[in-house]
Amino acid sequence: MVSARGLDVLRVIVQDYVATREPVGSKSIVERHSFGVSAATIRNDMVLLEDEELITAPHTSSGRVPTDKGYRVFVDQLADLRPLTSAQRQAIESFLGQADDLDDVLARTVRMLSQLTNSVALVQYPSLATARVRHIELVPLGASRIMTVFITDSGRVEQRLIDVLEPLDDVFLGEMRAKLNSALNGQSLPEAAERLANFADIFAAERQAVVSQVASSLVEQVLANRHDKLVLAGTANLARTEQDFSGSIFPVLEAIEEQVTLLRLFGEMQVTSGSVSTRIGRENAEFGLEETSVVTGGYSSSGGDVARLGVLGPTRMDYSNNMAAVRAVARYLSRLLEEN
Amino acid sequence: MVSARGLDVLRVIVQDYVATREPVGSKSIVERHSFGVSAATIRNDMVLLEDEELITAPHTSSGRVPTDKGYRVFVDQLADLRPLTSAQRQAIESFLGQADDLDDVLARTVRMLSQLTNSVALVQYPSLATARVRHIELVPLGASRIMTVFITDSGRVEQRLIDVLEPLDDVFLGEMRAKLNSALNGQSLPEAAERLANFADIFAAERQAVVSQVASSLVEQVLANRHDKLVLAGTANLARTEQDFSGSIFPVLEAIEEQVTLLRLFGEMQVTSGSVSTRIGRENAEFGLEETSVVTGGYSSSGGDVARLGVLGPTRMDYSNNMAAVRAVARYLSRLLEEN
DNA sequence: ATTGGCAGTCGAACGGATTGAGTGCCAATC
DNA sequence: GATTGGCACTCAATCCGTTCGACTGCCAAT
Numbered sequence: 001m002v003s004a005r006g007l008d009v010l011r012v013i014v015q016d017y018v019a020t021r022e023p024v025g026s027k028s029i030v031e032r033h034s035f036g037v038s039a040a041t042i043r044n045d046m047v048l049l050e051d052e053e054l055i056t057a058p059h060t061s062s063g064r065v066p067t068d069k070g071y072r073v074f075v076d077q078l079a080d081l082r083p084l085t086s087a088q089r090q091a092i093e094s095f096l097g098q099a100d101d102l103d104d105v106l107a108r109t110v111r112m113l114s115q116l117t118n119s120v121a122l123v124q125y126p127s128l129a130t131a132r133v134r135h136i137e138l139v140p141l142g143a144s145r146i147m148t149v150f151i152t153d154s155g156r157v158e159q160r161l162i163d164v165l166e167p168l169d170d171v172f173l174g175e176m177r178a179k180l181n182s183a184l185n186g187q188s189l190p191e192a193a194e195r196l197a198n199f200a201d202i203f204a205a206e207r208q209a210v211v212s213q214v215a216s217s218l219v220e221q222v223l224a225n226r227h228d229k230l231v232l233a234g235t236a237n238l239a240r241t242e243q244d245f246s247g248s249i250f251p252v253l254e255a256i257e258e259q260v261t262l263l264r265l266f267g268e269m270q271v272t273s274g275s276v277s278t279r280i281g282r283e284n285a286e287f288g289l290e291e292t293s294v295v296t297g298g299y300s301s302s303g304g305d306v307a308r309l310g311v312l313g314p315t316r317m318d319y320s321n322n323m324a325a326v327r328a329v330a331r332y333l334s335r336l337l338e339e340n
Numbered sequence: 341m342v343s344a345r346g347l348d349v350l351r352v353i354v355q356d357y358v359a360t361r362e363p364v365g366s367k368s369i370v371e372r373h374s375f376g377v378s379a380a381t382i383r384n385d386m387v388l389l390e391d392e393e394l395i396t397a398p399h400t401s402s403g404r405v406p407t408d409k410g411y412r413v414f415v416d417q418l419a420d421l422r423p424l425t426s427a428q429r430q431a432i433e434s435f436l437g438q439a440d441d442l443d444d445v446l447a448r449t450v451r452m453l454s455q456l457t458n459s460v461a462l463v464q465y466p467s468l469a470t471a472r473v474r475h476i477e478l479v480p481l482g483a484s485r486i487m488t489v490f491i492t493d494s495g496r497v498e499q500r501l502i503d504v505l506e507p508l509d510d511v512f513l514g515e516m517r518a519k520l521n522s523a524l525n526g527q528s529l530p531e532a533a534e535r536l537a538n539f540a541d542i543f544a545a546e547r548q549a550v551v552s553q554v555a556s557s558l559v560e561q562v563l564a565n566r567h568d569k570l571v572l573a574g575t576a577n578l579a580r581t582e583q584d585f586s587g588s589i590f591p592v593l594e595a596i597e598e599q600v601t602l603l604r605l606f607g608e609m610q611v612t613s614g615s616v617s618t619r620i621g622r623e624n625a626e627f628g629l630e631e632t633s634v635v636t637g638g639y640s641s642s643g644g645d646v647a648r649l650g651v652l653g654p655t656r657m658d659y660s661n662n663m664a665a666v667r668a669v670a671r672y673l674s675r676l677l678e679e680n
Numbered sequence: 681a682t683t684g685g686c687a688g689t690c691g692a693a694c695g696g697a698t699t700g701a702g703t704g705c706c707a708a709t710c
Numbered sequence: 711g712a713t714t715g716g717c718a719c720t721c722a723a724t725c726c727g728t729t730c731g732a733c734t735g736c737c738a739a740t
Contacts, residue, residue, distance in 0.1 A: 368702095
């Protein structure tokens with residue numbers, strides 16, 4: 001079994017390897033850290049760590065490198081989440097504070113996060129699941145073409161075009177708008193969808209066809225909170241850490257471009273507002289991201305909804321820093337969004 | 341001076357180099373193309389081309405590689421824009437045809453373009469310069485917080501939050517909404533801004549402060565068509581052509597992430613709807629993109645506005661194909677947007 | 681349990697020889 | 711004057727052998 005000192009050895013191996021990108025040997029450990037024992041002793045500990053598959057040697061006679069499992073133990077047991085410096089906190093406050101609408105807040109957040117971590121940063125838009133309908137607008141764009149705009153109390157705006165079956169005059173549009181708003185205002189999205197199902201019934205028979213067309217388009221729009229979005233920044237940081245990927249960074253870039261993939265990945269990660277969770281290396285294999293790790297945290301918006309944000313980078317990343325940054329940014333973002 | 345055959349030689353040098361990424365020598369030219377002359381003759385032509393700085397040899401005794409100037413001549417005089425295959429045309433039609441709103445159209449366009457060219461594709465949102473106001477909506481989000489939504493006839497929706505000076509009740513909001521719409525509907529954006537300047541005058545004195553707050557926020561929103569957006573796809577393709585960049589692809593990725601840079605770049609390129617223009621290599625130096633080329637074309641939307649789309653890739657790109665693809669996609673997109 | 685010592689391993693770095701694609705030049709030819 | 715074959719020359723790329731150095735693993739002593 002691995003001794004307490006053994007774990008310390010693992011910790012410094014992770015730290016040094018992350019810092020230098022070079023396999024770390026017993027000798028360099030004793031001279032860089034004060035373990036009070038000799039290199040030979042460290043070597044003995046390393047054999048045990050290797051037996052447990054926490055570290056591995058790229059080739060005989062080279063230093064050791066953490067395995068995915070080693071990183072996992074580090075993250076779960078050894079990492080100290082050093083809090084951000086006050087300069088960093090201040091940067092977050094002042095930079096995010098200036099934002100005006102939701103888009104802007106999230107855009108600033110994702111940039112901030114990628115700067116703090118030197119990694120790719122991701123922020124998911126707040127889910128609409130518990131949001132409530134604030135307003136519905138119908139805008140004529142032509143004789144038989146209207147735009148539906150749909151606004152939630154979390155400040156999200158969704159729009160969509162419909163080619164309607166028959167021309168609609170302004171008066172009728174006004175009537176429909178008023179009825180829609182009085183029927184749906186304040187409803188949660190699932191409730192709203194339900195009410196829309198037989199919304200056409202309250203109209204004159206000859207209008208029901210076109211009304212139910214509009215209504216069913218709205219239902220789609222309301223339920224398409226699968227239409228989840230996320231914003232992303234700091235892709236260039238991947239190129240900086242290129243050497244950390246076996247082949248090229250091509251597959252990583254490709255996976256990142258596919259927002260659906262990232263959303264699935266986010267979806268699989270446990271989300272508890274306020275704490276962070278991690279996926280390391282091959283744990284992400286199903287997404288083509290077996291050489292990357294992802295650190296995510298949940299943040300909550302006014303609706304009480306929990307959405308995710310996080311960073312993605314090479315497995316050899318600075319977990320302590322990144323976990324701290326994700327946690328701090330998530331908390332700050334929650335506070336900012338709940339104020340409203 | 342360079343003979344006609346000399347230009348033919350330049351053409352095949354560009355073509356072969358683009359195809360193989362290897363400096364091309366006189367011998368490989370005569371055996372791969374039927375020039376009807378010997379390698380020595382080609383060599384003579386090549387020294388002339390080199391005198392004109394159209395090609396260069398990476399080192400003594402290696403084949404030749406086009407210079408930026410060589411690519412320029414190729415693009416301006418030698419490239420044959422081979423039309424797309426019918427399969428490609430069909431792919432465009434069927435893929436873009438399914439789109440529903442403007443966001444979706446542009447998202448599909450940019451993906452399509454990046455697939456057709458194996459490059460990074462960019463599509464600028466249609467400018468609002470000649471768009472007209474279709475509808476203005478004021479939505480209460482809290483006692484003293486409202487969202488302004490602003491819809492143009494080109495189908496663009498802009499929203500913004502305002503913290504108003506004093507609480508506004510629904511009745512008054514309704515009045516303001518009605519007056520705003522009757523004052524602004526159908527106006528072009530500069531006209532709208534003008535009318536907003538003294539919009540507050542038609543309200544009761546005690547309301548003018550808050551009204552003019554809302555109005556001036558709307559003016560900002562209306563005039564912020566500098567708030568140009570663009571969408572982007574195919575970043576991963578850069579990694580595939582990594583060897584074409586001297587150092588790493590880091591600076592390129594960095595420049596691409598900065599949308600402002602790209603918009604400035606777009607802004608400097610001549611735009612004539614229907615034709616394409618090119619910027620090659622060091623012509624983009626001011627943007628940190630001295631190792632890339634950009635091919636852009638203009639497309640026009642319903643408002644008659646011209647916006648840009650294009651592709652960006654290593655200087656060693658397939659200009660013939662990319663110019664053809666940009667032109668075809670731009671035309672198709674124009675047609676699609678003008679239908680509405 | 682810890683330690684110093686020592687043989688052994690293996691990648692990285694260096695240097696020299698070889699190879700081959702390609703050039704430049706020149707005298708001969710059409 | 712343009713074209714051609716021939717030839718010496720250059721230089722990156724490749725291969726091969728050596729050296730170097732940072733490690734490890736093991737063992738006997740503490």
